[in-house]
Amino acid sequence: MHLLPPQLASLIRAAVIAAQAAGDLPPFDLPAAIPVQPSSKPELGDYASPVALQLARLARRRPLEVAASIARHMPSAPFVAAAEVAPPGFLNIRLDESWLLAQIDAIIAAGDDAFALDIGRGKRAQVECVSANPTGPLTVGHTRNGVIGSTMANILAALGYAVEMEYYFNNAGRQMRILGQSLRARYWQALGLPAELPAEGYQGEYLVNVARQLVEAHGAALRDEPWERFKLEAERAMFAWIERSLALINIRFDTFFNENSLYEDGSVWRTLEALEARGHVYRALVREGAGEEERAKLPPDAKEAIWFRATTFGDEEDRVLVKSTGEPTYVLPDIAYHVNKLERGFDYLINVLGADHIVEAQTVARGLSALGYDPEPVHVVIYQFVTLIEGGEQRKMSTRRGEFVTQDDLVADVGADVVRYFILARSPNSHLEFDLDLARKHANENPVYYIQNAHVRCAGIFRQAAERGLTDDGADLTLLGERERAFVRKMLEMPEVLVQCYEELAPHKLAFYALDLARLFHPMYDEVRVLHGDVPADLARARLRLYGAARVVFKRLLTLLGMSAPEVM
RNA sequence: GUGCCUGUAGCUCAGCGGAUUAGAGCGCUUGCCUACGGAGCAAGAUGUCGGGGGUUCGAAUCCCUCCAGGCACGCCA
Known part of the structure; x- marks a missing residue:
C-alpha cells in the first residue's frame, strides 16, 4: 500500500534539488525531514507542506517565492495532480482523481489485508504485556496494560512484522x-x-x-x-x-515466560558473570560515593551486596543486583530476561509498563548496554495509572486486601468493546480516570457504537442489494461525488496513522482515526443513497462499490482495535 | 527536596511549532422518524488552552518560573 507523505516528501526534495540545479533556488543543504501532512484546509488541497516557510531563511528568499520555485520543479507522479502555492508559503498538493478512485478497488482487492505495509516484512517482533503475577484476578489496571499491548501487537502485524505476544511472570517469590x-x-x-x-x-x-x-x-x-x-x-x-x-477482551498470548526458568537454566548467574567480566560490577556495603549517613545506617554485621555500576551508563545511582543475603534483586533476572529476548532474535520489542516501572526499564536498558547489546530494539510503552471513581469517590485498589474492581466485572457491566475503546481512546500518557457509575450509565452512549454502526450500515446495504439483485459489477467510479471522494481521501490516511502509532508508540491515534472516519461516514450515508428509487442504476453501482471499500476499512479498523465488527446491531 | 507524567468546553479527552474561526465524544438547545437498521442526520450555545515571563515570521504546542494533581526516588516486585 502507498504511504503518501514520504512519497510526497521525496518529490518535494527532488523539486528543491532541481530548482537549485536550474538556478531557481540558491544552493543550501536540505533538512533531513520534509514535513508533509494531510491538509487542514481541504478546499486548498489534499496534502500540505510548510517546507518553504522553513527553507526561506536558508534560501534568503521570501517563503512564497521559495514555494513557487518548488512548485515549478515538482516532478510528475501518478498520484499527484497539482502542486500549488498559498500564503504565507504553503505548498498544497492535490491528489490525482483517477488515482484516488482506483484506490477504492485496491482496498476491496486487499480485503482483510487492506493498508498492510511492509515496514516490518521479514522481521520478528514481540510484545510483552500484562505480566501480572498469578496472585489474583486481573484488575482494570492490568486491563489498560493488556489493551495497549495487544493493540500495538495488531499494529505491528499490520506493518508486516511477525508478532508474538508474551506474558512474563514470577511464581517463586x-x-x-x-x-x-x-x-x-x-x-x-x-x-x-x-x-x-x-x-x-x-x-x-x-x-x-x-x-x-x-x-x-x-x-x-x-x-x-x-x-x-x-x-x-x-x-x-x-x-x-x-x-x-x-x-x-480479545487478548491472547503465544508464550507464558516463567522468570524461574532464568534461574533454572543458569542465565541469571551467567548475566551477572558477564557484567562482572566487563567490569561493571562491584561488591560493597553501600554504593560507591555514598555519604557517611548511609554508611552509618547499616547494621554492624552488614554484609556486602553486589552492585551494578549503572552510573557509567548515565544513571543517577548504582543499582543492587544481588542482595547481601545472596539473593538477586528483580533487576538481575530482568536484565537476563531481556538478554534472552534479544537472543531469541526479535528485531523489535515492546514492553508495556505502568508509570511506576520507568526506572526499572531504564536500568534494564543500561544493563543491556553494559553487556554489549544494543538496547535500541527494546521499546517501552509507559502508561499512567488508572484511577477508579465510584460513587464520586476514588477507589484504592489492593489485590492482597481483596479490594479491587476486576476486569470481568467491568466487562460484564459495559461490554468488552466499550472497555477496549475507552482505554484506547486515551494517550498512554494520560492519567485515565474511570468513573464506573458513568461508564455503566452511558454504556450505550458511546463512540464505540457510532464506529461499529458504520460497519453495520455498510453490511446492511449489501444485504439489501443482494435481495434486490444489485451488484457493483462494472461500476463507473467517476460518477462519485465530492463527499464520497473526501471520504476516500480520509480512508487513504489510514496507513499514515498506522505508521504514527508505531513510531510514537501511540495506539490511541488509531482509535481517534476510527472515530474521525465514522464522522465522515454517517453524513455521507445519509445523503449518498444506493437503493433509493431516485438513484439511477449506474450511480447505484458506483456507490455500492464505494461502500464495499468502506466496509473493508471499518472492519479492518475495528479488528486492529481488538473490537468486534458486527453485521447487525 | 529531585526526576518523570498531567493540567484544553459542564464532564471525559484529542491536538504538542504552522494556514488569526482551538477540536471530538457525552451532556445541553432547536429541527428531521413513509428512504439501504434513527445506536442516525441538520443547525446551535459553551473555552483567560492552570498563572506569569520569554524565544519565533507564527506558541495550546518550544524555553524559564510559579501553582495544582499522579507516579517514582528500597539490598520490594
Whole structure:
C-alpha cells in the first residue's frame, strides 16, 4: 500500500534539488525531514507542506517565492495532480482523481489485508504485556496494560512484522508463598477446620471459591499438604482465570515466560558473570560515593551486596543486583530476561509498563548496554495509572486486601468493546480516570457504537442489494461525488496513522482515526443513497462499490482495535 | 527536596511549532422518524488552552518560573 507523505516528501526534495540545479533556488543543504501532512484546509488541497516557510531563511528568499520555485520543479507522479502555492508559503498538493478512485478497488482487492505495509516484512517482533503475577484476578489496571499491548501487537502485524505476544511472570517469590498459605487456610476453613489467614494474607473472596472447588475435587485429602501444593493449585486457578478474562477482551498470548526458568537454566548467574567480566560490577556495603549517613545506617554485621555500576551508563545511582543475603534483586533476572529476548532474535520489542516501572526499564536498558547489546530494539510503552471513581469517590485498589474492581466485572457491566475503546481512546500518557457509575450509565452512549454502526450500515446495504439483485459489477467510479471522494481521501490516511502509532508508540491515534472516519461516514450515508428509487442504476453501482471499500476499512479498523465488527446491531 | 507524567468546553479527552474561526465524544438547545437498521442526520450555545515571563515570521504546542494533581526516588516486585 502507498504511504503518501514520504512519497510526497521525496518529490518535494527532488523539486528543491532541481530548482537549485536550474538556478531557481540558491544552493543550501536540505533538512533531513520534509514535513508533509494531510491538509487542514481541504478546499486548498489534499496534502500540505510548510517546507518553504522553513527553507526561506536558508534560501534568503521570501517563503512564497521559495514555494513557487518548488512548485515549478515538482516532478510528475501518478498520484499527484497539482502542486500549488498559498500564503504565507504553503505548498498544497492535490491528489490525482483517477488515482484516488482506483484506490477504492485496491482496498476491496486487499480485503482483510487492506493498508498492510511492509515496514516490518521479514522481521520478528514481540510484545510483552500484562505480566501480572498469578496472585489474583486481573484488575482494570492490568486491563489498560493488556489493551495497549495487544493493540500495538495488531499494529505491528499490520506493518508486516511477525508478532508474538508474551506474558512474563514470577511464581517463586514471597507473594506466591503467602498466596499458597492463604489458600491453605481457606481450604481448612472450607473443611470446617480452624485456620487463619497469614498476617499479610490474601483476603479476597476468590480464594474461598478456589478452596471450595478443591474440597469438591479432593475432599479432605489435601489437609496435610504443605503450602507449596496450595500455591500450585492457586497458581493454576489464577492463570485459568486470567487467560479466560484476557480472551474476553480479545487478548491472547503465544508464550507464558516463567522468570524461574532464568534461574533454572543458569542465565541469571551467567548475566551477572558477564557484567562482572566487563567490569561493571562491584561488591560493597553501600554504593560507591555514598555519604557517611548511609554508611552509618547499616547494621554492624552488614554484609556486602553486589552492585551494578549503572552510573557509567548515565544513571543517577548504582543499582543492587544481588542482595547481601545472596539473593538477586528483580533487576538481575530482568536484565537476563531481556538478554534472552534479544537472543531469541526479535528485531523489535515492546514492553508495556505502568508509570511506576520507568526506572526499572531504564536500568534494564543500561544493563543491556553494559553487556554489549544494543538496547535500541527494546521499546517501552509507559502508561499512567488508572484511577477508579465510584460513587464520586476514588477507589484504592489492593489485590492482597481483596479490594479491587476486576476486569470481568467491568466487562460484564459495559461490554468488552466499550472497555477496549475507552482505554484506547486515551494517550498512554494520560492519567485515565474511570468513573464506573458513568461508564455503566452511558454504556450505550458511546463512540464505540457510532464506529461499529458504520460497519453495520455498510453490511446492511449489501444485504439489501443482494435481495434486490444489485451488484457493483462494472461500476463507473467517476460518477462519485465530492463527499464520497473526501471520504476516500480520509480512508487513504489510514496507513499514515498506522505508521504514527508505531513510531510514537501511540495506539490511541488509531482509535481517534476510527472515530474521525465514522464522522465522515454517517453524513455521507445519509445523503449518498444506493437503493433509493431516485438513484439511477449506474450511480447505484458506483456507490455500492464505494461502500464495499468502506466496509473493508471499518472492519479492518475495528479488528486492529481488538473490537468486534458486527453485521447487525 | 529531585526526576518523570498531567493540567484544553459542564464532564471525559484529542491536538504538542504552522494556514488569526482551538477540536471530538457525552451532556445541553432547536429541527428531521413513509428512504439501504434513527445506536442516525441538520443547525446551535459553551473555552483567560492552570498563572506569569520569554524565544519565533507564527506558541495550546518550544524555553524559564510559579501553582495544582499522579507516579517514582528500597539490598520490594
